Amino acid sequence: MTKLEAKNIVKYFKHDSHRLKALGGVNLQIEDGEFVCLVGPSGCGKSTFLRIVAGLETPDEGEIFFDGKPVTSTGPERIIVFQEGALFPWLKVQDNVEFGLKMAGIPKEERAQISKRYLDMMQLTKFADSYTYQLSTGMKQRVAIARALVMDPDVLLMDEPFAALDAQTRDLLLVEMQLIWEKTKKTILFVTHNVTEATVLGTKVAVFSNRPSTIKKVINIDYKRPRLVEDQNLFPLQQEILSELRPEVKKN
Amino acid sequence: MKKPSLVKQIIFYIAIVVIWQLVAMSSIWPNNLFPSPYEVAEDLVYTASDGSLFFGIGTSLLRLLIGLTIAIVGGMLLGILMARIETVNQTIGSLVLGLQSIPSVAWVPLAILWFGLTDGGIIFVTAVSSMFAITISTYTGVKTINPHYIEAARNMGAKGTQLATYVLIPAAFPHLISGFKQGWAFAWRGVIGAELLFSFLGLGFLLNVGRQLNDISQVFAIMLVIMMIGIVIDGIIFKRIENKVMSRWGLR
Numbered sequence: 001m002t003k004l005e006a007k008n009i010v011k012y013f014k015h016d017s018h019r020l021k022a023l024g025g026v027n028l029q030i031e032d033g034e035f036v037c038l039v040g041p042s043g044c045g046k047s048t049f050l051r052i053v054a055g056l057e058t059p060d061e062g063e064i065f066f067d068g069k070p071v072t073s074t075g076p077e078r079i080i081v082f083q084e085g086a087l088f089p090w091l092k093v094q095d096n097v098e099f100g101l102k103m104a105g106i107p108k109e110e111r112a113q114i115s116k117r118y119l120d121m122m123q124l125t126k127f128a129d130s131y132t133y134q135l136s137t138g139m140k141q142r143v144a145i146a147r148a149l150v151m152d153p154d155v156l157l158m159d160e161p162f163a164a165l166d167a168q169t170r171d172l173l174l175v176e177m178q179l180i181w182e183k184t185k186k187t188i189l190f191v192t193h194n195v196t197e198a199t200v201l202g203t204k205v206a207v208f209s210n211r212p213s214t215i216k217k218v219i220n221i222d223y224k225r226p227r228l229v230e231d232q233n234l235f236p237l238q239q240e241i242l243s244e245l246r247p248e249v250k251k252n
Numbered sequence: 253m254k255k256p257s258l259v260k261q262i263i264f265y266i267a268i269v270v271i272w273q274l275v276a277m278s279s280i281w282p283n284n285l286f287p288s289p290y291e292v293a294e295d296l297v298y299t300a301s302d303g304s305l306f307f308g309i310g311t312s313l314l315r316l317l318i319g320l321t322i323a324i325v326g327g328m329l330l331g332i333l334m335a336r337i338e339t340v341n342q343t344i345g346s347l348v349l350g351l352q353s354i355p356s357v358a359w360v361p362l363a364i365l366w367f368g369l370t371d372g373g374i375i376f377v378t379a380v381s382s383m384f385a386i387t388i389s390t391y392t393g394v395k396t397i398n399p400h401y402i403e404a405a406r407n408m409g410a411k412g413t414q415l416a417t418y419v420l421i422p423a424a425f426p427h428l429i430s431g432f433k434q435g436w437a438f439a440w441r442g443v444i445g446a447e448l449l450f451s452f453l454g455l456g457f458l459l460n461v462g463r464q465l466n467d468i469s470q471v472f473a474i475m476l477v478i479m480m481i482g483i484v485i486d487g488i489i490f491k492r493i494e495n496k497v498m499s500r501w502g503l504r
Contacts, residue, residue, distance in 0.1 A: 086400035100408030
């Protein structure tokens with residue numbers, strides 16, 4: 001069943017007086033439960049595309065369909081995880097995780113029950129009463145993921161969530177992310193500039209071209225999990241993606 | 253406060269009192285224009301013992317509290333609306349800048365005509381003289397919120413007053429605190445100024461009585477009290493809140 005469909009998405013960036021065509025007609029179809037990684041040269045608009053799917057920006061042309069219905073605004077069935085987490089520094093970890101539930105008017109006890117499950121899943125139980133400034137970058141991203149999962153969204157939209165992490169923390173989270181995906185069966189859209197990350201995570205990798213970007217190629221990855229970063233068998237796939245990407249980066 | 257700076261301050265104030273006493277004893281100026289610290293202290297004890305000092309302080313602080321509360325509520329509301337709705341900013345925003353430039357005592361004639369010589373008039377002056385400083389800092393505070401906070405909150409279903417209460421105000425709080433601090437300083441000037449001119453109870457009234465009776469020690473004494481209240485509120489109350497907020501928000 002098709003969960004998300006992007007039809008001919010066009011988006012201009014406004015730079016002072018002139019307009020720059022960032023997305024030049026992106027078409028993408030995502031089935032329920034797929035883990036789709038979006039890779040592309042920097043500045044190609046892949047993050048903008050994700051924001052359009054989240055309903056935080058509107059496309060200049062084209063439409064996003066969620067369960068067959070056009071997306072007109074942001075909504076908790078499509079939750080975004082930002083690169084820096086965008087956690088609220090005035091709230092404790094647990095209150096951060098429960099934020100969306102509170103907005104939905106769910107009573108305190110019920111919120112605590114739900115959040116406990118995800119705090120456990122992300123190994124954050126010890127930090128429930130901490131403030132975010134007391135956490136490492138990796139921990140913050142765990143909180144951000146827990147805060148998103150608590151909303152029980154149909155689609156998880158992740159905007160380079162591991163880009164600011166050190167290699168060890170990232171490798172650990174790459175494995176955990178696969179387990180979360182298998183456990184929760186969410187549809188995930190994951191923006192990254194890291195090809196290895198894309199091949200480790202994705203059931204599909206969509207390669208963006210340079211501006212005005214379209215999706216140049218979609219590569220399916222059918223390989224056992226959990227996949228590890230150092231797995232040599234993923235190497236040919238990474239080379240294939242890189243050979244698609246390299247000419248695009250040069251055009252920049 | 254660090255120990256060495258406290259020691260320096262104590263030495264400094266003792267030196268001031270000693271020099272003051274010496275100048276008073278030297279009779280450069282006649283005693284009815286320049287009282288000695290002893291006479292001022294005597295006057296303080298006298299006004300304290302008959303209760304008029306505490307009644308004056310209480311009256312002024314109550315007016316300050318009511319006026320400042322009105323200013324904080326009104327100022328924050330106006331500031332948030334200006335920051336979130338461009339039309340409000342373009343219209344009322346320009347008026348706020350103009351109103352902010354009116355000195356607090358310039359509101360007094362209007363207040364007397366509208367409210368008569370009442371508490372209401374003084375509270376009005378207090379509120380208007382501090383409200384617009386709070387409006388402007390709220391506006392700046394909300395405008396400089398990390399946009400990802402607002403996007404994440406909207407994405408998780410927060411909107412309208414929910415967004416304002418749970419995200420905009422706490423996120424802007426470091427700015428709001430400095431606005432409240434500025435607002436309090438304006439309000440304090442407003443209360444004392446208005447009381448002087450209304451001549452209707454409070455510290456400003458006591459100051460005016462001192463002038464009318466040619467009682468220079470009372471004038472000195474009341475001015476000292478006004479200054480001391482300023483030091484306590486600014487240096488102790490606001491400083492504490494500020495330190496707490498700054499460390500919580502990870503700004504220090």
